[in-house]
Amino acid sequence: MAVSLAGVHLFPVRHHSPRAALCLRALLDEVRPALVLIEGPSDADALIPILSADDTKPPIAILAYRTDGTPQSAMWPFARYSPEFQALRWAHEHGAQARFIDWPSGMALAADAARAQTDSHRAAAASDEDTRPIAPEDAAPDRYRALAERFGLRHFDEFWDAFFETPCYQPASFRDALNAYAEWTAPAIERDAESALRDRVMGDAIAAAIASGTAPQRIVAVLGAAHVAALLRGDPAPQSALPDALPTALAVVPYSYPRLSEQSGYGAGNRAPWFYERAYEGGNDFAHASLLVLIEFAGNLRARGFSVSLADVIEAYRLARTLAEIRGKSAPGVDELSEATQATLARGEAAPIREFLLPLLIGRRIGQLGASAGRNSLQLEFAQGIAAYGLPQIDEPETVTLRLADSTQAGASLFLHRLRVADVPFASYVGSQSVLTRGRAEDDEAGGYGALSRVREHWEVQWSPATEVALAERVIYGERFAEVCERRLNEAIGTASLAADATRVLIDAVLTDAAQALARALDAAERLSSIDDDVVSLSQAARTLSALKSYGSSRPTLTQIAGTIERLLVGTFTRAMLRLPIACRGDVEASGDARSAMRTLHELALSQPALDRGTWMQTLTDIAGDEGLEATASGVAAALLYLARELDEADLRGLLERRLGDVIRPARAADFLAGFFQVNALVLLKNREIVAALSEFLQALSAQHFRDALPALRRAFAVLGASERRFLLEHLVGLHGRAAPAVATQVVAAADQQALSDLGAALGQALDDLGDLL
Amino acid sequence: MSELRLPAELKFAAELAALEATDDALRPPQWRLSPKAVETYVMGSARPIGGVAITPKYYGDRALVQVAIATLASDRALMLAGEPGTAKSWLSEHLSAAICGTSLLTVQGTAGTSEDHLKYGWNYALLIAEGPSERALVPSPVMRAMRQGKIARVEEITRTSPEVQDALISILSEKQIAVPELNETVSAQRGFSIIATANTRDRGVNEMSAALKRRFNFVTVPVVDDLDQEIRIVQQREAQLRSDYQVGAPPPEDLTRLLVTVFQELRSGATKDGKTKVRTPNGVLSTAEAISVLFNSGILAQSFGDGAVGGVDVARALTGALAKEGADDLKVLREYLETVAKTRGGAWKAFYAAAKQTLA
Ligand SMILES: Nc1ncnc2c1ncn2[C@@H]1O[C@H](COP(=O)(O)OP(=O)(O)OP(=O)(O)O)[C@@H](O)[C@H]1O
Numbered sequence A: 001m002a003v004s005l006a007g008v009h010l011f012p013v014r015h016h017s018p019r020a021a022l023c024l025r026a027l028l029d030e031v032r033p034a035l036v037l038i039e040g041p042s043d044a045d046a047l048i049p050i051l052s053a054d055d056t057k058p059p060i061a062i063l064a065y066r067t068d069g070t071p072q073s074a075m076w077p078f079a080r081y082s083p084e085f086q087a088l089r090w091a092h093e094h095g096a097q098a099r100f101i102d103w104p105s106g107m108a109l110a111a112d113a114a115r116a117q118t119d120s121h122r123a124a125a126a127s128d129e130d131t132r133p134i135a136p137e138d139a140a141p142d143r144y145r146a147l148a149e150r151f152g153l154r155h156f157d158e159f160w161d162a163f164f165e166t167p168c169y170q171p172a173s174f175r176d177a178l179n180a181y182a183e184w185t186a187p188a189i190e191r192d193a194e195s196a197l198r199d200r201v202m203g204d205a206i207a208a209a210i211a212s213g214t215a216p217q218r219i220v221a222v223l224g225a226a227h228v229a230a231l232l233r234g235d236p237a238p239q240s241a242l243p244d245a246l247p248t249a250l251a252v253v254p255y256s257y258p259r260l261s262e263q264s265g266y267g268a269g270n271r272a273p274w275f276y277e278r279a280y281e282g283g284n285d286f287a288h289a290s291l292l293v294l295i296e297f298a299g300n301l302r303a304r305g306f307s308v309s310l311a312d313v314i315e316a317y318r319l320a321r322t323l324a325e326i327r328g329k330s331a332p333g334v335d336e337l338s339e340a341t342q343a344t345l346a347r348g349e350a351a352p353i354r355e356f357l358l359p360l361l362i363g364r365r366i367g368q369l370g371a372s373a374g375r376n377s378l379q380l381e382f383a384q385g386i387a388a389y390g391l392p393q394i395d396e397p398e399t400v401t402l403r404l405a406d407s408t409q410a411g412a413s414l415f416l417h418r419l420r421v422a423d424v425p426f427a428s429y430v431g432s433q434s435v436l437t438r439g440r441a442e443d444d445e446a447g448g449y450g451a452l453s454r455v456r457e458h459w460e461v462q463w464s465p466a467t468e469v470a471l472a473e474r475v476i477y478g479e480r481f482a483e484v485c486e487r488r489l490n491e492a493i494g495t496a497s498l499a500a501d502a503t504r505v506l507i508d509a510v511l512t513d514a515a516q517a518l519a520r521a522l523d524a525a526e527r528l529s530s531i532d533d534d535v536v537s538l539s540q541a542a543r544t545l546s547a548l549k550s551y552g553s554s555r556p557t558l559t560q561i562a563g564t565i566e567r568l569l570v571g572t573f574t575r576a577m578l579r580l581p582i583a584c585r586g587d588v589e590a591s592g593d594a595r596s597a598m599r600t601l602h603e604l605a606l607s608q609p610a611l612d613r614g615t616w617m618q619t620l621t622d623i624a625g626d627e628g629l630e631a632t633a634s635g636v637a638a639a640l641l642y643l644a645r646e647l648d649e650a651d652l653r654g655l656l657e658r659r660l661g662d663v664i665r666p667a668r669a670a671d672f673l674a675g676f677f678q679v680n681a682l683v684l685l686k687n688r689e690i691v692a693a694l695s696e697f698l699q700a701l702s703a704q705h706f707r708d709a710l711p712a713l714r715r716a717f718a719v720l721g722a723s724e725r726r727f728l729l730e731h732l733v734g735l736h737g738r739a740a741p742a743v744a745t746q747v748v749a750a751a752d753q754q755a756l757s758d759l760g761a762a763l764g765q766a767l768d769d770l771g772d773l774l
Numbered sequence B: 001m002s003e004l005r006l007p008a009e010l011k012f013a014a015e016l017a018a019l020e021a022t023d024d025a026l027r028p029p030q031w032r033l034s035p036k037a038v039e040t041y042v043m044g045s046a047r048p049i050g051g052v053a054i055t056p057k058y059y060g061d062r063a064l065v066q067v068a069i070a071t072l073a074s075d076r077a078l079m080l081a082g083e084p085g086t087a088k089s090w091l092s093e094h095l096s097a098a099i100c101g102t103s104l105l106t107v108q109g110t111a112g113t114s115e116d117h118l119k120y121g122w123n124y125a126l127l128i129a130e131g132p133s134e135r136a137l138v139p140s141p142v143m144r145a146m147r148q149g150k151i152a153r154v155e156e157i158t159r160t161s162p163e164v165q166d167a168l169i170s171i172l173s174e175k176q177i178a179v180p181e182l183n184e185t186v187s188a189q190r191g192f193s194i195i196a197t198a199n200t201r202d203r204g205v206n207e208m209s210a211a212l213k214r215r216f217n218f219v220t221v222p223v224v225d226d227l228d229q230e231i232r233i234v235q236q237r238e239a240q241l242r243s244d245y246q247v248g249a250p251p252p253e254d255l256t257r258l259l260v261t262v263f264q265e266l267r268s269g270a271t272k273d274g275k276t277k278v279r280t281p282n283g284v285l286s287t288a289e290a291i292s293v294l295f296n297s298g299i300l301a302q303s304f305g306d307g308a309v310g311g312v313d314v315a316r317a318l319t320g321a322l323a324k325e326g327a328d329d330l331k332v333l334r335e336y337l338e339t340v341a342k343t344r345g346g347a348w349k350a351f352y353a354a355a356k357q358t359l360a
């Protein structure tokens, strides 16, 4: 093979290396080839005009995604200073032909998928991850670290900067240096089968170009350094066959510097794109780029209110250069720049470096596609939506607040909910409360039951290349977002097994205006709620249906089906109510679900006139009095009844006395108490009757029983806050007069202090807590 | 006893001489060694140089030391800031010894430090007898460093008064000290610089002014939080102290590990596995303190024990160190013993029992 390639200008590169890009351009100017062959998927040739168009602004990427329904994609990103990109630009500017010669994207994805299968820990990463197919170099990171350490450097990036980016090179010397480097990092004996296959594919492609008439001297081939080394060595052809190509589609999409900086594997490392771009533009003058960065960074600091003098900037620059010198480097790199800045402008603090300098070195640039780039219908609709609603398109999180009373902003909400349901990563729902508090209520979910009553929505918006990937891939679901949402909601209905699953889809269908999905979700809810035995699911479904009934009136889609919703609500609620006592059996943990369902249902019974309040209160009364049920659940029921004024004070005292009278099994009494306090301890403890019953119960316990009940008692009292404790103490004073503190201790610690102090550290601690409590 | 407290330039004279003899790299004006050789002196060398083994002085981040050296090479003043006991003074001493051959031009910062300590004072007997004269002038270490083109060290700068800090500003910006009584001005020779140390725990006592901060490059000396790394430091420094002072006994490996674990867990407020929270004491549990506790256990074992360092000795030395801050810290230790030490096996068993007894 080596013979047939004689005369071809093989130029080794590292992806995203400004030095490689610079040397390559010099070589191209010198050789003036007719044909430029580039490592990259060969089925992407059709995209070359878009990639190299004058109005295309990197960072951009070739995106390949599977069209067989399995979500998998890969990207080949290009920065302005990527040698591959400059090769394309050179060809475009000089009327030379450019072509990609690596195996096609379908094979790259197939190899990725196969690797993910054998390599289970990679599976997650490779399945949906939108990166350049894993470079073989990444498989042997130790070798790269060892190389850095051999020269007394901390990591590979530092090594690369010191040996390849900052020193001056001529094309020929750079080529020799990279070939030597490749021999060290990717020796023939370690060449994996996959890389070897690609060596052959690319070698064959070059040979074919010669065979079809281009003189080898007029060909420049731009390949990763390891591939060039393999071709120069003339490695024997691998035995294994090429993988079967998966069906794929390709597109050019915008990429971003923050994403590029995350790709800092050994193969495509690039930890500071904006810094590299600066250096590249100045002919790889890293000292000058450092100064530019420092000036900009000082400006940033000033804008944030720090005092920064020019003397500081100059000192930082001097220090960075001295450091580089001490380390035997020809110019400062990211490391020297960071360290010098920390010692000077940041006065020794690491935080400003991490938070301001590194993001600055990475940059925020997002690429742009030229006019010639075709867009699919979703990409167009997305762009229109962004423009119409004035949403930010930067690769950095930004908060957007929508007031839904305003029709434009309501439109934006519909747009964002559709993106959410279409699973296009762009906006995530933050909450309906003020952004300042940030405390999103637990149940305040994007598509939660509260969604219909919101007046405001906060979203965190961030465009990233993953957004573009999703836009390209989702087209298989439909040409418009509305269509995509219908399809995806239908899928969700298909997998729903509980009533709550179905009603959740109902809300999303309303939020995205998906009429067909709405009808189907309603059918599913009806079917599932009649067979569902899970009280949590039933209570959630009832809550969602109640919200739809209450807040649906403003939505035309819902007024037509109001009758169905009400019928469904009553049915679901009734079924939940009937199943509730059964769910209150078992132990404290098991009854947790039942308790939360109970509280949900209680709220509904109180607020929703369509529901049978009387039967509900009877159900609670039964649960509160039933000694066969889990005691915490009974306690919750009792407290709910009291707060709803279904029990008067005397009734409650009677109930408490009965439940707390169980001095033989005090742990059950304590559980009851715990449930009782869980509901609204403050209102309960404001009531003297309740405190009196409590005090009697505790005083009546024997030391032994007290000890047994202690863990449960601790649990019960743990929920009390400062004001609850104050009321408790006040009432105790009222009940027992001035001697209250003494009584209080007695109440809690019963009589036998001595016996208790022997109980060991854990129990003693518990006792202290209870002592503090009163 | 005096030779025990030898300054670095004397104690490591052989290393420095060997480095100087073999150093052919470029030296900044007045420097005794090139920056690279200073770095080698501080970080140590795997191979002997000029036939002399170069021992590591500072165990930690090489980049930090390089920044410190590069700062001094560009004749900018250096501020070493960090928690107590992180080897700030230690680094300052070794850097000045290696760069200018003396670490003795030192001003110790305290609340009582006055401007005279930074500039000059008078021999009052001579002053009264002869009036102001060169002979009666008592130059401060800073003034001497200026005249000789050497490095002056200002320790614990955060403890000094704002007036003293202001005086330092003018010294650093003008690089000269006026002596109006003699109608003359002492100007700094090339090679003059200052290494200051600042304790970040002192913040708020005398927070440095922005004007003063601007005169320095800052290097933050970190607390070591890697267990093995700190064990290595403590082991090696303890062994050095033992050989310097010719007292004590070598602690077994597992006890050193135990002690450093205790320090790191109390310092960070959680056990190494992150599962148990522990209270943190008020006292500073620095690496330096760990070294001294370990060294002290050796002395205790030798003087009061059977000569071999055991859990008892470590427990005693540790309680002694924590007792400095008062009863509260002992309570913290007691809690730690019950909640953490008690649950562990191996060397912890004897340590737990001994510590409990010591605390009783
Ligand atoms: N990383 C380390 N490498 C070498 N020695 C260390 C290290 N950390 C601490 N030490 C040792 O700790 C001891 C105390 O250090 P030093 O007095 O320099 O601390 P410091 O930072 O100046 O503390 P302070 O703020 O209390 O003045 C020295 O003997 C030093 O050798």
Ligand SMILES: [Mg+2]
Pocket: B088, B089, B090, B155, B156, B197
């Ligand atoms: Mg000190």
